[in-house]
Amino acid sequence: MVVRENFENNLQELQDKMVEMGELTVSSLEKAFTALKTQDVELALKVIEEDTAIDIIETEINQFAIWLMAKEQPVARDLRIMIGALKISSDIERIADFGVNIAKATIKIGVANTLLDLTKLEQMKDVSIDMFHKAVKSFFEENIMLAKEVGDLDDLVDNYYDETYKSITGYLREHPEETNQLAQLLFVNRYLERTADHITNIAESAAYLIKGRKYDLNH
Amino acid sequence: MNTTVMGSNKEVRKGKLSQMNDQSADKAKISVNDLDLFYGEKQALYRVSLDIQEKEVTALIGPSGCGKSTFLRTLNRMNDLIDGVKISGEIEIDNENIYQSSDVIKLRTKVGMVFQKPNLFPMSIFDNVAYGPRMQGIKNKKELNKIVEESLRGAAIWDEVKDRLKTSALGLSGGQQQRVCIARAIAMKPAVILMDEPTSALDPISTLKVEELIANMKKDYTIVIVTHNMQQAARISDKTAFFLNGEVIEYDETSNIFSMPKDQRTEDYVTGRFG
Numbered sequence: 001m002v003v004r005e006n007f008e009n010n011l012q013e014l015q016d017k018m019v020e021m022g023e024l025t026v027s028s029l030e031k032a033f034t035a036l037k038t039q040d041v042e043l044a045l046k047v048i049e050e051d052t053a054i055d056i057i058e059t060e061i062n063q064f065a066i067w068l069m070a071k072e073q074p075v076a077r078d079l080r081i082m083i084g085a086l087k088i089s090s091d092i093e094r095i096a097d098f099g100v101n102i103a104k105a106t107i108k109i110g111v112a113n114t115l116l117d118l119t120k121l122e123q124m125k126d127v128s129i130d131m132f133h134k135a136v137k138s139f140f141e142e143n144i145m146l147a148k149e150v151g152d153l154d155d156l157v158d159n160y161y162d163e164t165y166k167s168i169t170g171y172l173r174e175h176p177e178e179t180n181q182l183a184q185l186l187f188v189n190r191y192l193e194r195t196a197d198h199i200t201n202i203a204e205s206a207a208y209l210i211k212g213r214k215y216d217l218n219h
Numbered sequence: 220m221n222t223t224v225m226g227s228n229k230e231v232r233k234g235k236l237s238q239m240n241d242q243s244a245d246k247a248k249i250s251v252n253d254l255d256l257f258y259g260e261k262q263a264l265y266r267v268s269l270d271i272q273e274k275e276v277t278a279l280i281g282p283s284g285c286g287k288s289t290f291l292r293t294l295n296r297m298n299d300l301i302d303g304v305k306i307s308g309e310i311e312i313d314n315e316n317i318y319q320s321s322d323v324i325k326l327r328t329k330v331g332m333v334f335q336k337p338n339l340f341p342m343s344i345f346d347n348v349a350y351g352p353r354m355q356g357i358k359n360k361k362e363l364n365k366i367v368e369e370s371l372r373g374a375a376i377w378d379e380v381k382d383r384l385k386t387s388a389l390g391l392s393g394g395q396q397q398r399v400c401i402a403r404a405i406a407m408k409p410a411v412i413l414m415d416e417p418t419s420a421l422d423p424i425s426t427l428k429v430e431e432l433i434a435n436m437k438k439d440y441t442i443v444i445v446t447h448n449m450q451q452a453a454r455i456s457d458k459t460a461f462f463l464n465g466e467v468i469e470y471d472e473t474s475n476i477f478s479m480p481k482d483q484r485t486e487d488y489v490t491g492r493f494g
Contacts, residue, residue, distance in 0.1 A: 003491060003492045003493065004490075004491050004492055007491075073450055074490070075449070075453065075477040075478070075489050075490060076477060076478060076479065076480055076486050076489050076490050077486060077490060078490050079477075079478065080478075212478065212479035213479070
C-alpha cells in the first residue's frame, strides 16, 4: 500500500490543474503574438476574453492548495510543493495578463499601413515560451539544471529587450508619424521582458522546492 | 534488578549529531554520549549522542519501537527497574554522570516525569501534589500550602481546582488530571521534566492546554517530550530528534526537521510516507 495514497492523488490533481493553467497561458501568449503579427483584432479580443478561464483556474488552485494545507498539514517537501503551487499559479496568472496586454496593444495599433519587423520580438516570445516549459518541468520533475537554464535564458531575453528598445526608439526618431504603433511595440517589448522575469520566478520556486532555500536566478 | 553500567567514552564527542548544528555556544543541560542500551540480548539503542539545551523543549519523534521512550527513560534511570537492562556510554546532567552516581532518588527529584496516562494517586488533589514534598520531609503546613499553590499555578490548573483541593483527584477530567500530574512533578522543583506522550490520552482542547502549558514552562524547565503527534512536536519544541530502529537519524532545530530535513528517512517520516 502506498502510504498517503489519497494525498498523493490530491497532489497529482493540483499538478494537473497547474499544467492546464500553463497550457492555456502559453496558448494565450501565442495567440496574442499571432494577433499582433497579423493585425488580427478579432483574435486579440478572443485572447482578452479567454483570460477569464485562466483566472478561474488560478482561484481553483489557490483554494485547493489551502484546503490541502488545512486537511493534510503538509511539512517538508509537501509543504514546499504547496507554496510552489501558490506562487507559481500567481506568476502564471501574471504571464497570462501580459498576453492580454499584448492583445490590447494589438487593438490600439489597429490596422497599420506598414508594420515594423517583429522578428526580434518574436524571438523573445519563442525564448520565453521555451523558458516557460523548462521552468514548469523543472518544478514537476525537480530538475535543478532546467531551473538554472531558465536563469541563463532570461539573460538572453534581457539582451533582446535592450536591442529591441534601441532599434524601436531609433526608428521612432526617423518616423515620428508611427509613434502610436512604435509606442505600443515598446510596451510589447516590455511585456515580453516582464514575462521572462515571471517565468524566472517559476524556476526559482522550482529551485526552492528542490533545494529548500531561496535561489536567485534573476540577476 | 540487573543493571550494568559500563564505561564511558569521551572520545566520541566529535561525532555528535548535535554538533552539526552549531550549538557550541550554549552549554548543554544534558549531554548524551555514545549511549547503547540492551534489553537482554536485544539492542534497543545504538550509539545515541546528543546534547539537550537548558530551558528548551526537545521533542523525540519516531515510529513505535524506535527507542525514543527507552531513551527518555534513561534520562532519569527508569530503565533500572527493568531486568536485564545493560547500558553503556554516558549521560551527563549538569556535568554529572548520572550512571556513576548511586543516588537515584536525588536524580529523580531533579528529573521529573509525566506519563502517557494521568497516574494520580487515589487521594485528594492537595495530597497528590504535596506527596513528593512530604516524602522529602516537608511537614510545615504553610510551606506545603505554598508549594501546592505554586505548583498548581505553574501547571495552569489552580483556578480550576482551588475550591476543591480536598476532593479526590480522580474526579477531575483527564486533561485536568494530566495537568495535576505536571503540578505534582513541578512540586519537586525539578530542573528537567520528561514527558512520555503526555497528551495522547487527552481530547484536542485539553491537548492544546497542555501544549500551552509546556510552552510557558520552558522558561523555568528543560523539557524532553516523546510524542507521536508530529504537529505537536512542530508546535512546541525547539529541537527535534528523529529516532529509527534505536538510532538518532537526525537531530536539529525543529523548524529544519519539518521544513527541510537532511535525511530522506526523516523526510519520509515527517511527511507520513514511512513504510
